[in-house]
Amino acid sequence: MSDDIRTKKLINAPEDIMEQAIAGMLSAHPDMLCVEGATGRAIVAKDGPRDGKVGVVIGGGSGHEPAFAGYVGRGLADAAAIGNVFASPSPEQILDAARAADGGAGVLLLYGNYTGDVMNFDMAAEGCAPLGIPARSIAVSDDVASAPKGRENERRGIAGDFFVFKIAGAAAESGRDLAACHAAASRANARTRSMGVALSACSLPQTGKPNFDLGARDMEIGMGIHGEPGMRRGALDTADSVTDELMDAILADMPLGKGDEVAVLVNGLGATSPLELYILHNRVAQILAMRDIKIHHSWVGEYCTSLEMAGASITLLHLDDDLKTLLDAPCRTPALTVAGALAAAGPRSQRTHAQAAATAQADLASLATSGDITPQKFRDLMLGVADVIHANRDWLSELDGVIGDGDHGVTMDIGWTAVRRALTETDDPTITAISARMGKAFLDAVGASSGPLYGSAFRQAGDNVADRLNLDAGAMVAWIEGLCTGIQSRGGAQVGDKTMIDAWVPAVAKAREALQSNAALKDCVAAAMQGAQNGRDYTAEIESRRGRSAKLGARSLGHVDPGAASAHLILQAIHTGL
Known part of the structure; x- marks a missing residue:
């Protein structure tokens, strides 16, 4: 192990953690769990999916155990799609879970309200339709710290997943149809509120470094479960004072009156002892008793963690008669x-699903051959990008740790490693086909937000040069423009949002200017690289308006967006390769 690793973890090789962890889940619970599908990331209940029952599919990134696979089983979720650490599963992984859960009555997709999860689950829901699987989705949004009242749809999903999943699973188990299961889970989501506090950072297995800085005597109120900064940072206080602050925020947002009933979850984030959690619950119970609010049932323990983060969250579910019945249902x-x-x-019948249509092959004789970048040269350029991203992985993750969840470098490296593997194992004849293969490899390997964004980017870039065998200056600029267009069409970000778009848009503009001046191909790429660098540096001057860092406001000032930084690296690597 390298000397610069700061944190200790009982792992083998970081690149093997997911496969080994999944194997451990299966060996620990062989009576309940199995894996189905080619991706190896769909954990399925052995006695869950069956004919005529709505399939409940949950999912999200790893590192939150027991969420998500821990809630797969009879009476709860039929399948879970498991992403990399702190990264959404990919659409194909989610589709594996959906196919496994499908009993002919449709599937309900449940996940936390994060940009990457929303994009990947949306793409999976789109993919369910041609398979003949009706699908509906709910993004859990219980974290009151992440958006004000009236903007509940912008809130993060944290430990409230626990209650929403339980309600959905019980509704499906009772035989309700897809619309009724969706309605029950939506009502649970609307009546669930959470608030958390962090006392220490966590660290990604791939970096071995804390993904944010928190002083030895400090705490962060409103911290997200990926290490996203919260509402305020201050000196560590007593358990009762912290609980009072968390409960004040929850109760101010939640319309509870005398005689109402709630379910309570006091959740540890990974490194908080049960002793401390029970002290928190003691104060929760006192506060609710003073308001004449009855606790129907409580859970205290680790139900949605953040690797080894110290801290806790409190979640209340405002019950009605139906929600109480579903909450109490066996699982x-x-x-x-x-x-x-x-x-x-x-019974569970073996279901067959429609297959995707084969991609039409290009007529090579009809393609334009002018230009110095042949398919082989293009492949070499992309392999060079993979090398540069790998070399800068830790730097990109450090940038992300300041304003996000600290995994951008890891995620980009996983994606480009998959691209490298795909390009060395195949020999596609055109740049369009190579780009399509890159997009699929990246998307299947990553998930997260980068997966759909770059998956869409590479496919659009390839489509932009579908009439060519080789690339000249104009075609190279069109390919770069396709990257930008694909990212914007999938993610919806605009210049000024403090995202990778702030690098890609000026990159395209500068490349177009150079092309109009009859610049050579390499000079057009140099112009794109300069535009991306300008955009990258600009992101340090603006507040974030999208993604996980959007909750930071002015605290995001002075920090470069990691997505913009990686965009610049991609163009820099292409320029170097030329």
């Missing part, structure tokens, strides 16, 4: 068992 999963008789599972 059996690795992380949650509610006692009660479960009916016989019933």
Whole structure:
């Protein structure tokens, strides 16, 4: 192990953690769990999916265990799609889970409200339609610290997943149709509020470094479960004072009156002892009793963690009669068992799903051959990009740790490593085909927000040069412009949002200017590189308006956006390769 690793983890090789962790889940719970699908990331309940039942599919990044696979089992989720650490699963991984959960009555997709999860699950829902699987989605949004009242749809999903998943699973188990299951889970989401506090940072297995700085005597109120900064930072206070602040925020946002009933979750973030969690619950119970609010049931423990982060969150679910019935319904999963008789599972037929149409092959003789960048040269350029991203992985993650969740470099490296593998194992005849293969490899490997964005980018870039075999200056600029267009069409970001678009838009503008001046191909790429650098530096001067860092406001000033930094590196690598 390298001497610069600052944190200790019981892992083998960082690149093997997901496969080994999944194998461990299966060996620990062979009576409940199995894996289905080619991706190896769909954890399925052995006695869950069955004919005529709505399939409940949950998912998200790893590092939050027991979420998400821990809630797969009879009476709860039928399948979970498991992403890399702190990164959404990819659409193909989610589709594996959807295919496994499909019993002919449709599937309900449930996930936390994060940009990457929303994009990947949306793409998976789009992919369900041609397979003949009706799909509906809910993005859990319980974190009151992440957006004010009236903008609930912008809130993050944190430990409130626990209640929404439980309600959805019970509704499906009881035989409700897809619309009714969606309605029940939506009502649970609308009546769930959470607030958290962090006492220490966590660290990604790939970096071994804390993904944010928090002083030894400090705490962060409103911290997200990926290390996203919260509402305020201050000196560590007593358990009762911290609980009072968390509960004040929840109760100010939640319309509760005398005689109402709630379910309570006091959740540890990974390194907080049960002793401390029970002290927090003691104060929660006192506060609710003073308001004449009844606790129907409580859970205290680790239900949605953040690797080894010290801290806790408090979640309340405002119950009505139906939600209470669904909450009390029996289930059996690795992380949650509610006692009660479960009916016989019933039959599960082997279902077949429509196959995607084959991609048409280009007529090579009809393609333009002018230009110095042949398909082989293009492939070499892309392999050079993969090398540069790998060399700068830690730097990109450090940039992301300041204003995000600290995984951008890791995620980009995983994606470009998959691209490298795809390009060395195949020999596509055109740059359009190479670009399409790159997009699929990146998307399948990454998920997260970068997966859909660069998956769409590479495909659009390839489409922009579909009439060419080789690239000249104009075609190279069109390819770069396709990257920008694909990212914008999938993510919707605009200049000034403090995202990678702030680098890609000026890159295209500068490249177009150079092309209009009859610049050579390499000079057009140099202009694009300069535009991206200008845009990257500009992001340090503006507040973030999109993604996880959008909650920071003025605290994001002075920090470069990591996505803009990686965009510049991509163009820099292409220029160097030329």
